[in-house]
Amino acid sequence: MTKVLTEDQVSSFHRNGYLFPLSALTSSAAANCYANFEDVEKMCGGQLTGPVRYKPHILFPWLNNLIRTSSILDAVEDLIGPNILCWATSFFNKDGHDPSYVSWHQDSTYWGLSAPDVVTAWVAITPSKIENGCMQVIPGTHTMDQIAHRDTDAAHNLLSRGQEIEVDVDDSRAVDLELNAGEISLHHVRLIHGSPPNSSNQRRIGYAIRYIPTHLHQLYSLNDTATLVRGEDRFNNFVSEPVPSSNMDPNVLDFHAKANAEAGKVLYRGSPKEPYFASAGETKA
Numbered sequence: 271m272t273k274v275l276t277e278d279q280v281s282s283f284h285r286n287g288y289l290f291p292l293s294a295l296t297s298s299a300a301a302n303c304y305a306n307f308e309d310v311e312k313m314c315g316g317q318l319t320g321p322v323r324y325k326p327h328i329l330f331p332w333l334n335n336l337i338r339t340s341s342i343l344d345a346v347e348d349l350i351g352p353n354i355l356c357w358a359t360s361f362f363n364k365d366g367h368d369p370s371y372v373s374w375h376q377d378s379t380y381w382g383l384s385a386p387d388v389v390t391a392w393v394a395i396t397p398s399k400i401e402n403g404c405m406q407v408i409p410g411t412h413t414m415d416q417i418a419h420r421d422t423d424a425a426h427n428l429l430s431r432g433q434e435i436e437v438d439v440d441d442s443r444a445v446d447l448e449l450n451a452g453e454i455s456l457h458h459v460r461l462i463h464g465s466p467p468n469s470s471n472q473r474r475i476g477y478a479i480r481y482i483p484t485h486l487h488q489l490y491s492l493n494d495t496a497t498l499v500r501g502e503d504r505f506n507n508f509v510s511e512p513v514p515s516s517n518m519d520p521n522v523l524d525f526h527a528k529a530n531a532e533a534g535k536v537l538y539r540g541s542p543k544e545p546y547f548a549s550a551g552e553t554k555a
Contacts, residue, residue: 273344280348283456287412288463290447290455294341294393300452303395306332307361307475313518318361321530324547327359327497328526330517337479338499342391342454346481349389349456353484353501355508357383357494358533362392362428362476364403364468369426371403372465373434376411379419380431381459382490382536383482386412388459393477394449401470405455405463406444412458421541426467430537430546435462490536495529 272280275289283289295303310330314322327333337356346354364370378386398404422432439462447455457463468474481499487507488494496508511529512522534545 272348274341275345275348283349283458286409287458287461288407288409288445288447288455289345289457291449291453292341292345292456293452294339294391294454295452297452300395303332303336303393303477304451304475306330307363307395309517318363321527321547324360324530324533324545325358325495325511325526326361327356328511328522328529329514329519331514333359333477334497334513336393336477337497342393342479343500345454345456346389346391347500350387350481350483351501353503354499355482355484355486355496355503356479356499357388357482357496357508358480360478362465362478364474366402366468366471366473368403368468370428371426371467372405372428372463373422373424373432374408374439374462374464375419375429375433375435376417376460376462377480378416378459379433380537380539382488382494382539383459384487384489386459387483387486389481390457390459391479391481392447392449392455392457393479394451394453395475395477396473397451398447398449398474398476399470399472400446400448401468402472402474403465403468404449404474405447405457405465405476407447407457408439408443408462409445411462412460414460414462416460417462421543423543431541431543488536490539491532493528493532494536495525495532
């Protein structure tokens with residue numbers, strides 16, 4: 271028996287590779303998240319830079335709480351089971367008239383996880399609409415095997431390596447995943463997806479949470495990290511992440527730096543490029 275999703279919704283996810291929109295946060299909770307996001311930007315000097323851009327749930331209590339939100343986890347549990355790790359998180363933000371975009375890609379390309387049993391919950395901290403560059407997906411493409419990608423390192427591409435899929439994508443099949451603030455979409459790790467630039471005056475702030483069942487492991491590192499957010503972990507394939515007690519808790523800074531360094535080795539293997547979250551002073555997300 272499912273917790274919150276209907277059998278039709280579960281079937282739709284397995285058939286199409288995505289599900290939206292789902293309610294996750296109240297409007298006031300979403301507004302609080304946006305206020306907290308602006309505080310993080312201020313701490314970074316006005317825009318997100320360096321290490322704060324990857325796995326920030328290790329650094330900020332409000333994000334550590336967000337990855338444990340029951341309404342999100344209930345839906346994820348209906349798809350991958352009751353024992354759940356949060357493997358990674360990151361912001362995807364576009365300011366008004368921002369040329370930043372996300373090329374067509376599969377998330378699984380460089381992640382190095384042992385199986386494609388991965389669900390991303392994309393949390394809309396602000397409205398995510400066609401005008402401000404919402405996510406687009408190609409239904410059913412998650413049933414394909416891993417497809418070859420090429421690194422572009424394009425200046426405005428928000429992806430780690432500017433990676434894009436090496437096959438032609440039929441844009442006419444694309445579905446726009448429009449969300450109101452506080453809503454989420456769920457998508458499969460192999461679903462082809464991307465997003466265009468923001469052509470509006472309104473910011474688009476999203477927070478991507480990568481959830482995996484506890485039986486998965488990392489193929490390219492023995493020191494990859496994750497946070498148990500529901501159930502139990504009988505496998506212990508990942509180093510357990512600490513919980514911050516305050517923003518930029520000094521007790522977790524060293525762990526976060528080491529976790530990001532380890533993630534960088536995995537995500538950028540075979541590339542001469544430095545990870546976008548390696549140090550302060552990087553270009554903005």
